[in-house]
Every structure is written in structure tokens, then in C-alpha cells.
Amino acid sequence: MIDYELFKILGISIGLGLLVGLQREYDEHKMAGIRTFTLVTVFGSIMGLLSKHLNDGLVVAAGALCLVILVATVNYFKHQRKQNPDIGQTTEVAFLLMYALGAYLVFGDLSLGVAIGGVIAVLLHLKSTLAGFVERLKQKDVRAIMQFVAISLVILPILPDQNYGPYAVLNPHDIWLMVVLIVGLGLVGYLIYKILGKNAGTIANGLLGGMISSTATTVTFSRQASQVPKAARLAAFVIMTASMVSLIRVMIEVAVVSPNYLGAILPPLLAELVFMIILCVWLYYFNQREQLEELPEPRNPAQLKSALVFGALYALILLGVAAAKDYLGQSGLYIVSIVSGLTDMDAITLSLSSSLNRGEIESHLTWKLILVASLANLVFKGGMASALGTPKLAKIVWILFGLSIASGILVVLLWPEQWSF
DSSP, rough: OHHHHHHHHHHHHHHHHHHHHHHHHTTTTTSSSHHHHHHHHHHHHHHHHHHHOOOOOOTHHHHHHHHHHHHHHHHHHHHHOOOSSOOOOHHHHHHHHHHHHHHHHHOOOOHHHHHHHHHHHHHHHHHHHHHHHHOOOOOOOHHHHHHIIIIIIIIHHHHHOOOOOGGGGGGGGHHHHHHHHHHHHHHHHHHHHHHHHHHHHHHHHHHHHHHHHHHHHHHHHHHHHHHHHHHHHHHHHHHHHHHHHHHHHHHHHHHHOOOGGGHHHHHHHHHHHHHHHHHHHHHHSOOOOOOOOOOOOOOOOOOOOHHHHHHEEEEEEEHHHHHHHHHHHHHHHHHHHHHHTTHHHHHHHHHHHHHHHHSSOHHHHHHHHHHHHHHHHHHHHHHHHHHOOOHHHHHHHHHHHHHHHHHHHHHHHHHTTTTTO
């Protein structure tokens, strides 16, 4: 009887070898190209099949040893023939990795193997892009990445995973996990900023501003509009876009923390998001053509001090939500959401999502509180635009925010509870 599983493994092995070999052939690498990489990957699969048949893992190890000797011999003669040989080892490492991947296809998950092969091909192809990105990094950028590693991989694992304090809602591990999530989102926006550069364009300013901090973006472009009054409409577009993206950021946070309740929470938030997107598109096509300055370089999002402040704020809101529910009932939760949302959407969103996971509040109340907090945040940013910008900027921003707040209130009041995914 024909074992089609073997043909499937060999077919995937050939496909991945062709993919990675194509990339190396395209780069005109002399050591190995499309045929060699395909043969090596298939060789790994065959050695894996032999190892499985003989029940002896040394078979795969022997094949790897043969390849190591082959690569070492080729490099030796290559260095002998060239006065200044290229000492890069990327292709050699990829060579051995594809052999290991071919063997893994026999014993492991085929979907994961395909994904790994795709990642290898992409990494090889992005050599110049990654090199250019690293060249643009400064010492503080590397420090930001290392600080995030410390926050997520050093501090988080050692924190106790149990509840403390009043209402038993203070879990050090869970609180710091939320810190890691927020710092990670900020770091992603920061790194995208480094990739795109300062002159990314008006739309990118709004998008990146929302990913990093919509509040900081509002302050920055309100001040710039006061220096260039004719650019008020363009500044309002950036501020509105950043506020729209901050709502997307909130939805991502909910998806990470409370994925089981997305069907109930996401639809009303999406309705508000769609309305804000329509306003952004409308303003973009009617704005003036003056150009604002580029988005100023954001601060290091992985600073330990900022992480500690957010962690303390998050813990405080957790206590506030529990106490408000205990003493004031549902109306108290709305008060907490409004006050918290004025300055920080992340903390109230994550605390409400955590309360939802513990069964302390219902999903339909959770999205209402999150949306109310986001509307309060719009009020706060509208006030900053009025205080720091020009009267024209304040007028445009308040029209946009006013319409968004009105639509959000209608969603809170009229959205049927049974509407969910």
C-alpha cells in the first residue's frame, strides 16, 4: 500500500528547499543555489525517514556530520583561492538549518515546518532591510530593546502568581504581564517609526502617533498648528487619526487579554471605529496641502520608570473598579471609567478586561465602560487641542470629537445586547 504521508513529507521538503534555494540563487551566492538547497532539504528528510525506520537518532546526526565536513571543506578551498575571502556564514548556517528542517518534517508538525521554512526564506531576503534598520538604531534604541527584554523575560518570571490585597485583585504576575503588553505595543510603534524614518508622511504620523501615544501626538501637533496656523486642518487630521488608531489599540488589548469575549465586545467598538474612520477619510480629502513637521522622535517606551508608573496605575484602577462595584454598583463603574479614561485608556481597558475574565462584570457592561472611557479620553484631548493650538484647530477638533462622542453615546444607549459574533 502506498503511504501518501511520505510523499507529502517529501513534497513539502522539495518545496521548502526550492524556496530557500531560489532566494540564495537570486543573491548569486556561489556556494549553494536552488538545486543544492533542495537536495540538502530532501537529504534531511530521507535521513529522518531512515532514522525513524531504524529507530536510531544517530542516523540524522551522521547526516549532519557529513554536511558539516562538506561545508568546512568547501569553505577551506574557497579561502585558499581568494586573497580576501568573504567570511560571512549566513548561507552555511542556512544550509545546515534546511537539513535539520528536512529531518524535522518527518518527526514534527508539517504546518510548523512550513512556517519555519517561510521565515528562513524571508530572513535571508531581508538582509539589506535589516542591516539598514540596525544602522539607524542609536544607543538609546538598543537600550530600549534590552530594557523590554528585562521587563518581559527577567522580571515577569520571578513575580508571584497569586492574589493579594483588598478584594484579592492584586496579582503581581498578572499586573506585570499587562505592563509587558503595553510596553510591547509601544515598542512596536517605536520600532516602526525607526524603520519608516521621520519623513513618513501625514497619514503615517497619525497612525504611528496612535500606536505610540495619541495623547502625546495631540500635544505635539497642537503646538505645531499654533506655529503654522494655515495647517490647522492637517493637524486636526493627524490628531483624529491618532485617536482612531488608539481605539484599534484598545481592541488589540481586549483581544489579547479577553479573547473569549471578543464576539460580544468587538462589534459595538467596531461601529464606533468605522464612524471615526469615515471622519478621518472625509477630513483627509478636504484638508489643506501645507505640510507639518515630521512626528518628533518618541521617548523610549521601555523605560523601567514608565513601566512601574503604569503598573501602579493599573493596580490602582483594579482596586477602584472592585471598590466602585462593591459600594456604588454599576454607576460607580462608569465614574471610574470616565476618570481613568481622561488620561490613560490602556489601564482602564486592561483592568476591565481582567475583571471580565474573573466573572466580576458582564461582557455587555465591559464594552460600554471601555467605550465611555474612550469618549472621556476624546474630551481630554479636545481640551488639550484647545489650550495648545489655535482657535481654528480647536473648532475642527471639537467638531470631529463631538461627532465621535455623539455616535459613541448612541452606541452605548441603543446597541442591542444580543448583537454579538
